[in-house]
Amino acid sequence: MSHSDAILDRLMALHPKVIDLSLDRMHRILAALGNPERRIPPVIHVAGTNGKGSTQAMIRAGLQAGGARVHAYTSPHLARFHERIRLAGELIPEADLAATLEECEAANDGQPITFFEITTAAAFLAFSRVPADYTLLEVGLGGRLDATNVIDDPRLTIITPVSIDHTQYLGDTLPLIAGEKAGIIKPRVPCIVAAQDDDALRVIEARAQGLTAPLSICGQHWQIARDRDGIVYQDDHGLWDLPLPNLIGDHQIQNAGTALAALRDLGATETQARAAVTQAEWPARMQRLTEGPLIDLAGPQAELWLDGGHNPAGGRALAATLAAMPPRPTHLVCGMLNTKDVGGYLHPLAAHADSLTAIAIEGEPNTLPAVETAAQATKVGFDAQTADSVDQAVRQIVENDSRARILLCGSLYLAGRILRNHR
Template structure:
């Protein structure tokens, strides 16, 4: 049931990309009309965990899925964007087992039916693919559906769910300012748009007090029972274990499998969300979930593959799709923790799209990285010119240069360390599009 190259579904989506505008056009009118033609499948879903936020959405989605599946439940999951194959956006639940990426024939059929229902009306491809989510999830039984917001919240195409079991708002920082506003409180107000009157809300760790205040006041205004990280639930490391606490319990758990201390707060938000959604999960299921969780392209280590083979022998290679200053700070903190434990020179291989803040991202790595290689992004026509991106890195104080691609950057680093006994640490990132290119070229796509 895994995706294949040049799949039937991918061909159908390519047809749609030729007919409809790319990107986002934030409104609920078109998706509401289309879903009405389809018989409103969004009204026939299992309990929904709806997740928004600037950073951490994917991690809390992955943790929630792992915990629920460890409890024996079948879990549908919608995420976006994908890294390599469109199929990654749709995982269908399997009773008593791990969910599987949608099969190609089933996916292609759903895309065709949704496109036919739209009948050539003005719409974005993201809206069509969101309607595919609701159609697939309504036609395949499951115990729960986890649905990740695409962009913002209030006018995101996923925000047609009338009564979510819980709405989760993860950390908010500046991103997509052209769509969501140039102040964190404006962005928070857009994300808070997924809250529904009287429905449970979980507010994840917020660095920005202004964002936290907006989220809490919105939940209060809508009469939502809500819990806030750091106030009503929390997690921290103690003697190599994760201690989770909320108003009902104190749990001694293994550290999560996902790398980075920021994952402690993400894991805590997932535990709280699953409970707030009404699922009675045991500590044993939570332990299993924390240890089995997977989230490709987010501080994922590459040890084998075509690209990994080009790097210096013994090099530590990480890929991460974080692309805004907030994500850069979190990733840099993790690299600093690695440096304390195992000192190695750090090199960055970075590609970004033109809606991001490169200097803000690079600033997070001051004093950590020795050199930056900038690369083009094959999977997006919005990629920044590598020469301009190298200039941004230089403006942030780094030695930087543009190269033709990740393979050339790895080969250059390998040449530098030909006779060096200490192998480097290499971070490849700045864009999920770039990470998708890397995983495809490396021969290790998500499954």
């Protein structure tokens, strides 16, 4: 266990609730640290239900192609915590992470604070100490009361597509959830808005109008469309004719549009726009696995893919991606958390897969038991069974079909475990 891992384990115990949306504890610890959030490079703040990480990754690729140094904050991590904090483009070094976490632990002085809050404070502290041109800041949950929403004057805010998720924290209707996401909009700060349902868009527009924040809305102020083997982005400034995104799936074309609208607002060139869609790195989003023990287990003829989507919108995006791929017998290995809408996620996928093997996510206390995932899968039309592990599931599938396309899916936590264990 690394030094930072030991500190992170201690920080987990400071508050009984994993999620407790409030800004009071954030303001307290940031004040104790000397308000580092006021000394970080200009912030691009990203909220939304789906596509936050991919959109942020594309913006980062575009900015860096123009020579900018970019901090980035994202969550959750997949293989190791360091992924959450990039300093001027590079993952935070272990020594810096451990020292920053210890400083935040000392400043907090044992008071109640959630893990996400104290680690967000650590990110702000790290960002304040390394020179950069921009800070990309991804909301953890919601927006209005999220720990990241302590930035009074961002350079830009972005709202990716809003859909129903995390209803126990954000409300159970689209307008309520959109209202939480729109909480990142700030007075007179431009906001890029991805394609939204009308109910969500009305709430976002009302919030922006009240704050005189200029909106740049998909379908009104900018357009994105597939054009044969590429994409076309168009707005009042002109047209960018670009390659398809290197991140796979039609939903990534929509994410690219949002990223390109942001880059346009930041004065990017067409060269930067091209880099945004061709050089973005974002693991576990329809990622092809090419090496490691699982590949050895699956054999040379099988295809192995990994996707961390976990809500109904993620299921629809994944179904559309599978539908567009060359035909091949497709089998899902699925593990999910017990907080998710399992039926809503699986329903769109049933028509695009020959079977589903359910597993519990190893080492994850909130995993849904394999038998419950399998029962939900059967209910929406899958030929479903269970396995004791990812390895066993893959073995079962290739024994029946050595040329199978195997998709490991259902949770970022499952994706992270696979990326950690199968390098």
